[in-house]
Amino acid sequence: MWDIIELLYFAYRDFVGDPDSVLATFGFGRAHHRVLHFVARNPGLKVAELLDILRITKQSLARVLKQLVDEGFVEQREGETDRRQRRLFATPKGEALALRLATQQTRRIRRALAELGPEGHAQARRFLVGMINAGGRDEALHFVDQTTGVPGRR
Amino acid sequence: MWDIIELLYFAYRDFVGDPDSVLATFGFGRAHHRVLHFVARNPGLKVAELLDILRITKQSLARVLKQLVDEGFVEQREGETDRRQRRLFATPKGEALALRLATQQTRRIRRALAELGPEGHAQARRFLVGMINAGGRDEALHFVDQTTGVPGRR
DNA sequence: CGAAATATGTCAACATGGCTGACATAAATG
């Protein structure tokens, strides 16, 4: 198992490092990336849901979210049924960036899966799902699968 | 691929979260964990090698390493052939902690792999190796495999 | 041998992105 522990470390390190240079040109960091990614993937996401995905505090989120909104990557709209809510949407500009960031990571994943044969994707997926806390697994999968707005086909 | 991006995020989040509570009781953070882990796995590691594994600066390393040394989890010994070197070793106390931290993560991994069938370990391993930068892959595998001192059997 | 390269340590200052606690506002709900 020790090999998996270390490989997970190395793999994740390189994986999240992909977007760094692009992010830097916008003055953004990894925190911005995570927010933008999940907003782009889940149009109309509520702030509370985003907090729950990221498991950070309101204040930590506010810092990066404000920048994304101010610079026109994310847009907030009043909830249709509940006007207290600020539903979050990626703007076209935001979606373009999210797509660009994801593209590099996708390339890396595709390359890795290519070495695994036809069942690779399903296998990798099952492994990763199994690594998630049993409790939060359904919730995580909800965000992973039940996506109505993949960036690029809004 | 989007599902893998997100699952990797969730899986890694939970995976690295396992040791947090134990670390907190020692006043340590994740940075200490990483250092202790690689030292325990590679007895006699040179500082330069550790810097290369972690990809952090000398100053960042110094901060956490000093604490680990001061509190008796890691020990520095002069290199036998090159006396400029400070080879790093986990003390018995350090190895015990490393083992304890790894045990939780190992349990999680074992559980995830159990759902994959007999080839699970090899498959997960190949996937993760494929995710590592092609350039640094050999070097990473060097540390993953060529381990002379698994904590617990020193 | 003496100069240069190497391995490591250290100081000061700064950035990012977590955190807590307290408090504010508007809207929904009972």
Next chain:
DNA sequence: CATTTATGTCAGCCATGTTGACATATTTCG
């Protein structure tokens, strides 16, 4: 109308990353 809910915000702290400059001991090389 009182309470709860969704969100925002202020102030400050902490962990861990960064840069740049410089110090020390030791090895290596011309």
